[in-house]
Amino acid sequence: MPKYVLMFVGDDDEWAAQPADRRQKSYAEIGAWWDDLSKKGVIKGGHELTHQRTATTVRRVNGQMKVTDGPFVESKESVGGFALIEVADLDAALAVAKSWPGGDVEVRPIVEH
């Protein structure tokens, strides 16, 4: 069966700024969603990512690897987590993405080698 990566997109600052009880509630919803789909064998792996300010980018500049502070592309919204899923086709992957209790989701098929 084909695999897809769901990339959960959101505003790190907004997420960090919300009151603790709201964050806890979100975590509970996401946790339940994650457990359910893992048990069903849909989710094969994935993680939440730390705030994009913790990102470090390594760029190849004139053949030299240069380490810089910050994400590859600076933007308000960024990928805050991802899940690897295995489902029948794109429609099934989109159905999983629509059931995500958080915000926006980018769905990308993975390349099978």
Added chain:
Amino acid sequence: MAAVFREEAGRLTAALVRSLGDFDLAEECVQDALVAALEHWPRTGIPESPGAWLMTAARRRGIDRLRRETRYQEKLAMLEQPEQRSAPAPDERLLLIFTCCHPALAREAQIALTLRSVAGLTTAEIARAFLLPEATVAQRLVRAKRKIVDARIPFRVPEPSERAERLDEVLAVLYLMFNEGYLSTGRRGASDRDLASEAEWLTSLVTELLPDEPEALGLQALMRFHLARSAARFDREGGIVLLKDQERWKWDRDRIDDARRIVSRFVSLGRPGPYQLQALIAMAHAEAPSWEETRWPEILRAYDALLGFADTPVVRLNRAIAERHVAGAGAALAALAPLADALDGYHLYHATRAELLRDLDRPGEAREADRRALALTENPAERALLERRLAS
């Protein structure tokens, strides 16, 4: 022969996509088969069962192509299986339409792909219809097909739970295709395969395959009412003739009657929607002996109902035109005022204001509004109309 091709191309593509699981290969085989038919049929005559002839030719081409591939054995086996047609198979073109209009594809790709795969237009024909370079359309098609394969967009009719949403997507594609053809007639002149009739044909295919979908019937009726007026929409010089000035005897009465029969079908289903309401408005116009004798209050009620489904500035603009005939030009002009910001870049907003201002005997402001409208449209037929008005 064109009619046969249109009828068979989508059917063949659908059957081959299903058995091969390869959109690109299926389309190439079908195109090859059509080319073969173009070479043979003029000499031998159209065969008794053109669909079967084309299917055999397409399969043969598929086998030739697959022989050159390394991984061809399994696919070959699928192609070589004789078609089992004991029970009448559900028309696979429906699957093809839903795949071509999948929401994961960009709108322009959906349109191009539907024309190519379901209606069997060539890339060159699609490019001509949209006044685009052929390479652009080819690129669009390649990208879309690659996405269907790589992202595994499924080839099937959507589950009942998502059927309504997905059908809306299909109808939106067909509606856009129709408008593109219908509104641009003045721009491109007569063309052998114009988009408006392709869209109407595709919509009738959808209603044939899904006979109980009232919105699909609504769209089909709407297109038919519009096409019934084709002969009266332009004067001999290619200038636009507005609905109120059209010579109504030129309207195609058979087509109107046909559209009315479709209206009774969706009315009996009892599930109203925006395309059905627009069809009812078009019917009121089609049945009116003259612009003055149009049943305006009925049209106004239909617009009110339409606002319940889609409260957009353009619907409000059209409602104001009906209101002018029920409550007068002053009331209609007042209804336009709140739309000023939203529709400032829309030529028909200014053209409508101009007409209302002329009715209210405010010629200076009317000319100003016509000038705004002229600056906002590039369509030569519409420009000619506005220039005539400004010159008088």
